[in-house]
Structure formats: structure tokens, C-alpha cells
Amino acid sequence: MKYYLPLAFVLTLSFSAAAQNQKIEKKIDSVLKLMTLDEKIGQLNQYTGDRDATGPITNNPNKLKDIRDGKLGSMLNVRGAKETREVQEVAMQSRMKIPLIFGLDVIHGYRVTFPIPLAEAASWDLAAMENAARVAARETAASGVHWTFAPMVDIARDPRWGRVMEGAGEDTYLGSKIAFARVKGFQGKGLGNLDAVMACAKHFAAYGAAIAGRDYAAVDMSDHTLWEVYLPPFKAAVDAGAATFMNSFNTLNGIPATGNAYLQRDILKDKWKYTGFVVSDWGSIGEMVDHGFAKNKTQAAELAIKAGSDMDMESRSYLPNLAKLVADKKVPVALIDDAVRRVLRKKFELGLFDDPYRFSNEARQEKELNSPENRKASLSMAEKSIVLLKNNNQVLPLAKNLKKIAVIGPLGKSEKDMQGFWSIAWEKDNLVSLYQGLKNKLGDKTELLYAKGCEISDSSKTGFAEAVEVAKQADVIVMAVGEALDMSGEAKSKTNIHIPGVQEDLIKAIQATGKPVVVLVMAGRPLIFNWTADNVPAIMYTWWLGSEAGNAMANVLFGDYNPAGKLPMTFPRDEGQIPVYYNYLSTGRPAKNDKDTRYRSAYLDLPNSPKFAFGYGLSYTTFEYADLALSATELKMDGKIEVSFTLKNTGKYDGEEVAQLYLQDKFASVVRPVKELKDFQKVMLKAGESKKITFLINKEKLSFYNQQLKWGAEAGDFKLMIGTASNNIKLEKDFALVE
Numbered sequence: 001m002k003y004y005l006p007l008a009f010v011l012t013l014s015f016s017a018a019a020q021n022q023k024i025e026k027k028i029d030s031v032l033k034l035m036t037l038d039e040k041i042g043q044l045n046q047y048t049g050d051r052d053a054t055g056p057i058t059n060n061p062n063k064l065k066d067i068r069d070g071k072l073g074s075m076l077n078v079r080g081a082k083e084t085r086e087v088q089e090v091a092m093q094s095r096m097k098i099p100l101i102f103g104l105d106v107i108h109g110y111r112v113t114f115p116i117p118l119a120e121a122a123s124w125d126l127a128a129m130e131n132a133a134r135v136a137a138r139e140t141a142a143s144g145v146h147w148t149f150a151p152m153v154d155i156a157r158d159p160r161w162g163r164v165m166e167g168a169g170e171d172t173y174l175g176s177k178i179a180f181a182r183v184k185g186f187q188g189k190g191l192g193n194l195d196a197v198m199a200c201a202k203h204f205a206a207y208g209a210a211i212a213g214r215d216y217a218a219v220d221m222s223d224h225t226l227w228e229v230y231l232p233p234f235k236a237a238v239d240a241g242a243a244t245f246m247n248s249f250n251t252l253n254g255i256p257a258t259g260n261a262y263l264q265r266d267i268l269k270d271k272w273k274y275t276g277f278v279v280s281d282w283g284s285i286g287e288m289v290d291h292g293f294a295k296n297k298t299q300a301a302e303l304a305i306k307a308g309s310d311m312d313m314e315s316r317s318y319l320p321n322l323a324k325l326v327a328d329k330k331v332p333v334a335l336i337d338d339a340v341r342r343v344l345r346k347k348f349e350l351g352l353f354d355d356p357y358r359f360s361n362e363a364r365q366e367k368e369l370n371s372p373e374n375r376k377a378s379l380s381m382a383e384k385s386i387v388l389l390k391n392n393n394q395v396l397p398l399a400k401n402l403k404k405i406a407v408i409g410p411l412g413k414s415e416k417d418m419q420g421f422w423s424i425a426w427e428k429d430n431l432v433s434l435y436q437g438l439k440n441k442l443g444d445k446t447e448l449l450y451a452k453g454c455e456i457s458d459s460s461k462t463g464f465a466e467a468v469e470v471a472k473q474a475d476v477i478v479m480a481v482g483e484a485l486d487m488s489g490e491a492k493s494k495t496n497i498h499i500p501g502v503q504e505d506l507i508k509a510i511q512a513t514g515k516p517v518v519v520l521v522m523a524g525r526p527l528i529f530n531w532t533a534d535n536v537p538a539i540m541y542t543w544w545l546g547s548e549a550g551n552a553m554a555n556v557l558f559g560d561y562n563p564a565g566k567l568p569m570t571f572p573r574d575e576g577q578i579p580v581y582y583n584y585l586s587t588g589r590p591a592k593n594d595k596d597t598r599y600r601s602a603y604l605d606l607p608n609s610p611k612f613a614f615g616y617g618l619s620y621t622t623f624e625y626a627d628l629a630l631s632a633t634e635l636k637m638d639g640k641i642e643v644s645f646t647l648k649n650t651g652k653y654d655g656e657e658v659a660q661l662y663l664q665d666k667f668a669s670v671v672r673p674v675k676e677l678k679d680f681q682k683v684m685l686k687a688g689e690s691k692k693i694t695f696l697i698n699k700e701k702l703s704f705y706n707q708q709l710k711w712g713a714e715a716g717d718f719k720l721m722i723g724t725a726s727n728n729i730k731l732e733k734d735f736a737l738v739e
């Protein structure tokens with residue numbers, strides 16, 4: 001039932017918002033008028049605190065004096081109600097008494113850690129991801145921090161790049177929906193609320209396309225690919241009201257993003273009419289010297305401010321250079337004023353001019369952090385993020401009356417690795433390893449055995465014998481293998497993304513006992529584990545699941561939660577296939593299947609197909625897709641087609657299915673992908689239950705950027721596909737778009 005607010009009420013609301021904005025603009029004007037040029041430049045300067053450095057530190061013993069002298073507008077990596085209050089008190093000793101804003105990398109949770117964003121993306125549950133960000137925002141705001149440097153919305157097609165863990169994977173449609181949801185989650189009912197923090201869409205732009213998957217490396221792509229694949233999630237973040245943007249370390253087609261006026265002014269601030277502010281990434285302004293784009297930091301400062309970089313994080317380029325650049329008439333003061341206005345606007349919206357200490361409240365912090373409600377949200381998100389890759393002979397779910405279970409592998413008792421990279425404020429309070437999660441569930445009913453077997457990445461097999469002996473005593477073996485938490489993340493690119501060390505040899509040794517084996521792979525990126533995938537009957541991808549990891553894994557292992565995750569990123573068979581992704585362009589000689597290689601676009605030594613496809617994931621139950629119907633097979637430009645089909649749970653467990661809708665534009669003025677995700681629905685069905693699912697197709701879903709980068713749809717023939725994975729299409733039908 002749709003409720004329409006009375007027009008008068010809506011108009012009043014919008015008038016009051018406009019009036020509020022007008023009021024803030026007047027206040028900004030009055031503050032700007034009182035500020036010296038140095039004080040204005042101070043607002044564009046950000047330093048890190050010393051506790052959680054997240055980049056190369058410059059030793060600076062005068063930070064507090066600089067704050068007192070009005071030389072800082074913001075700090076990152078200062079957190080805690082007490083600590084933020086203390087630093088804010090110093091800012092209140094400055095002449096202008098302009099409050100600082102405190103920023104922090106709350107990428108997947110603050111004190112309660114959530115699954116890494118790539119894992120959350122595997123849930124395809126937008127409401128759950130929004131809620132996860134909401135919880136993170138509540139804990140962050142309660143800790144005196146006003147701003148998170150999240151969501152990272154970089155599309156990534158290369159698992160050699162360690163920061164894939166931080167984003168939503170390879171798909172533009174899914175990534176845009178997730179970007180929108182996470183911004184809404186962080187900002188809640190809006191800035192100024194004491195449970196809301198500023199979001200920061202990063203890294204603008206195309207950072208995930210670093211050549212060879214090597215972090216910080218150059219990015220080179222057509223403007224068409226930039227607009228078609230990498231920019232939409234940022235536009236979604238703007239549409240969601242993201243308060244800030246962060247630029248990226250990479251060059252884009254030869255111009256560093258930090259000094260790239262096409263990105264930051266033409267697209268973001270002009271075309272998208274963005275009124276928030278852009279913070280540089282750590283040191284990225286000064287790094288334009290290393291890029292070979294600026295002769296020195298003075299020129300770097302000039303290039304950056306002109307290109308629309310508003311705040312200088314930790315490169316110390318703006319503070320010592322901007323005043324002289326203004327005096328030398330190289331930088332108009334109007335550019336400084338625009339940047340300062342953007343920063344002050346957020347400080348007013350946060351209510352910090354009314355009360356600089358309003359977020360620094362120890363009682364609220366005490367109540368909010370690590371609360372049972374927050375842990376419950378983390379547990380639910382973790383359960384939803386698990387992807388069941390294989391379950392032959394119904395090894396899973398495990399029976400609850402097993403006498404002995406052996407937990408084997410180097411991640412079986414790890415708590416720290418479950419927090420994942422970019423977990424910044426967790427503490428040793430009841431983190432739950434896989435072993436502990438099983439203990440919590442089984443109590444004394446089942447005997448839990450344990451053997452580490454080997455380390456994560458060294459070559460010693462001396463622990464194998466003991467592990468095999470332990471396995472022989474058990475009814476079932478649950479193996480925990482994968483990456484340590486510092487093997488994916490920033491500056492963690494790898495050329496070899498096989499499961500590290502001798503862990504797969506350990507799996508082989510345990511498999512050889514003939515006992516039922518379940519392998520849980522824990523990692524921040526897609527890994528390669530072909531032998532395990534081909535030989536072990538039951539495999540789950542559990543990523544890094546956060547504070548409640550073990551409880552979530554236990555609930556899924558025993559069927560108290562039926563897994564429904566779907567891969568947000570393609571898993572290659574070998575590094576040699578990378579980049580490999582589902583929405584590739586056809587060629588003039590497409591290989592029809594893995595065997596079709598003669599004069600075809602294919603490899604001599606591997607199939608083109610990946611090990612596991614985008615959108616793939618199993619359930620303990622099964623689903624049937626039937627009765628596809630289109631309300632028409634011709635779509636008028638301003639019309640719509642209703643698509644419907646019947647989804648049935650044909651198994652014996654209640655479960656959720658992510659039904660995916662893909663479209664193919666069969667020919668167009670620019671070659672189009674063989675298929676593109678254009679909608680999805682996550683549906684809960686009881687065992688035996690059927691439901692009619694409907695989607696709507698309109699020209700927006702058929703639109704793309706043409707050769708002139710104009711967005712629009714072209715009449716022609718299309719194929720509609722409904723599937724349970726990008727490589728498992730269940731229903732399809734052709735239709736046409738007509739003028």
C-alpha cells in the first residue's frame with residue numbers, strides 16, 4: 001500500500017529544508033568573512049592521530065600547537081569520546097574556534113566488526129547491508145567520530161588487487177545498489193543526528209582497475225569504460241547524499257585523480273552538482289611529484305586545488321604553499337573559499353558549531369559499543385554472507401548428534417583473522433573463532449577435536465601426521481583454511497592467489513582418511529583452490545566474517561541458517577585468466593564452449609570459463625524456475641514490460657534464493673556485454689512453496705553510453721535471462737525495443 005503525503009506537507013518539508021540550507025549558507029558567509037587566508041587554508045589541512053596510522057607517517061610533534069594556531073580543519077585516526085573531546089578542546093583555543101571533524105576508516109564495523117564488504121556483497125541483501133552500516137555509524141558516532149571513509153565503491157575485476165575485500169565486487173549494477181544502501185546506512189536520518197556519520201564515497205575514480213592488479217598502479221581505460229563500468233556506483237553515492245568523496249592514488253589516463261579536473265570538477269562538481277567536499281587520499285596531493293605530474297609540492301598544491309581536491313590528507317602540501325600561490329596570483333582566493341565553504345557546510349550540518357563536543361559523550365559510548373543488539377546484527381550479516389560452493393552427497397548440514405567433530409587447519413581457532421583487514425576498533429571482547437562457535441553451539445554433547453596441521457603460509461608439513469591422527473578419530477572434519485588478515489587489503493597485491501602455503505596438501509592428507517570433510521575457505525579475495533574444489537564434497541566460502549564469525553559458521557554448518565550467498569566476484573581457475581569476469585564483450589570469434597578453441601578466442605591450456613561464476617552460490621534446498629511470461633515482446637521507448645515467472649522451493653529446507661535478471665543487447669552502436677545484471681530479488685520460500693516473481697523492464701534498463709558518451713537506449717533485439725547464477729540461466733526470452 002503506497003501512502004501519499006499531502007502535497008502541502010511535502011512542500012513544507014522541502015521549503016524548510018531549503019530554508020535550513022539558506023540559513024547555513026548565511027552562517028558560512030559570516031564565518032568566512034572573519035577568517036584570515038591562513039585560517040581558511042588551515043581548514044583544508046588534515047593530519048592523522050598517532051594511534052592507528054593508516055599510511056606513511058610524517059613525524060610532527062607540533063600537531064596540538066598547529067590545531068591551536070588554526071592550521072587544521074580535521075584529524076583522522078583520533079577516536080573515543082574522551083580522546084576526541086580533548087583534541088576538540090584544543091581547537092576551541094584557536095582564534096576562530098572552528099571545530100575539527102574527526103574521520104576514521106570504519107569500513108566494516110567499529111567495535112563490533114561485520115563481514116568485510118566483499119562478503120556483505122555476497123549476501124545480495126541491501127537492507128542487511130544498510131543496517132550493518134547503520135550499526136557501524138551508531139558505534140562510530142558514539143565514539144566521537146563524525147566521518148567514516150566508507151563506502152569504498154570501486155568496481156574490481158582483478159583479485160590480485162588486495163583491496164577487492166573492501167568493495168562490492170565486479171558488477172556495476174550490484175555495486176551501485178550497495179553503494180546507495182551503505183551511504184544511507186552511514187548517514188541514517190541525516191547529518192546532525194547523533195547516530196549518523198558522514199559517508200565518504202571512495203576512491204574517485206577507477207582505482208580498482210590498477211594495471212596488473214598492483215595497488216597504486218596506473219589506470220588506463222577508455223572514457224566509455226569509465227562511464228559504463230566504474231562511475232555509476234559513485235553517482236549512486238551522490239544520489240544517496242554522500243557527504244564527502246575521497247579521490248584515489250592512481251592516475252587515470254595519465255592524469256592523477258588528485259589533479260584530475262575532469263573527474264573532480266567536470267563530472268563530480270559540475271555535471272553531478274556535488275556540494276560536499278573531496279578529501280585527498282593519504283598523501284596523494286604530494287604524491288603527484290612521485291607520479292611525475294608536479295615538479296614539487298608547491299605545484300602539486302596548485303594542481304590539486306584547481307582540480308577540485310578540497311582537503312589535503314597528510315601530504316602537507318596545502319598548508320605551506322597555498323597562501324603564496326594566492327599571493328603570486330597562481331590560485332584565485334575564490335577557489336580556496338569554495339573549498340572552505342564545502343568543509344564548513346558539513347561542520348554546520350553536523351551541528352558542531354552549536355556544540356563541538358556533542359558527539360564526544362562517554363555515557364553514550366559505553367551504552368552503544370559492543371551492545372548485544374549490535375552483535376546480533378553482525379551475526380545475521382555474517383550468516384547471510386556465507387557462500388555454499390559445493391555440497392555433494394548432502395554432507396551438509398551436519399547432524400547435531402555427531403559424537404566427534406575435528407576442527408583442522410591454521411584458521412580453526414583464529415579470532416584475529418576473522419576481523420579482516422580494515423578492522424580498526426575491535427577489542428579482545430568475545431571474538432568468536434570457528435572452534436569457539438562450534439563449542440558454543442554443541443556444548444558438551446559433541447566432542448570437539450582440534451589440530452592446526454600447518455601454518456597459513458609456511459612450507460612445513462610437520463603438523464600433518466598429528467592432524468591425520470585427529471581426523472581419524474572424528475565422525476566429520478571441518479577444515480579452516482585460507483588467508484591471514486594481512487594478506488588482502490591495502491598494499492596487499494599478490495601474483496599468486498592460490499590458497500597459501502601447504503594448506504591444500506593438508507586438505508589432501510585429511511581427505512585421504514576417507515572421512516567426510518567440509519572445507520571452509522576464509523579470505524579477503526577470491527582464491528584459487530582447484531584440487532579442493534574438484535575433490536572435497538562440501539565447501540563454503542566464509543571470507544572474513546567479523547566479531548560473530550564462529551557463531552555464524554556454526555549456524556550454517558548445522559542448518560540453523562540455510563546459506564543463500566551468491567558470489568559478487570568471479571573466481572578464476574588460474575591467475576593466467578585474470579581479468580576474468582562475467583559481463584565480458586563478445587568477439588568476432590567467440591568460443592561456444594570450453595572445447596571450442598580452433599580459431600576461437602580461447603586458451604590452449606585452460607577453458608575460458610571461471611572456477612566459480614559471478615552470482616553462483618548453493619543452498620541446502622533446491623529451486624525450480626518456471627512459467628516465464630512477458631507482458632509484451634515489444635517495448636516502446638516510453639513503455640515497460642512486466643516479466644514474471646514462478647519460483648518454487650523443491651527441496652526439504654526453507655531457504656532464500658537470489659533470482660537474477662540479466663539482459664543482452666544483441667547489437668548496438670557500441671558492442672555490448674554478452675550479459676549484464678539488471679535486477680535481482682532475494683526471495684524466502686518455505687519447503688514446497690511457490691511464488692510468482694515479477695520484474696519490470698523499461699528503457700532505463702536497456703540504456704548505455706554510446707560512442708559520444710551519451711546515455712540512452714537504442715531500438716533493437718534483446719535477450720532476457722533469469723538465472724540462479726550468471727552461468728546458470730534457467731529461463732530466457734527475446735524481446736525488442738521499438739521506436
Ligand code: GLC
Nearest residue numbers: 054055105149202281282490
Ligand atoms: C588509505 C586508504 C584510504 C583510507 C585513507 C585513510 O591509504 O587508501 O582508503 O581511507 O588512507 O586511512
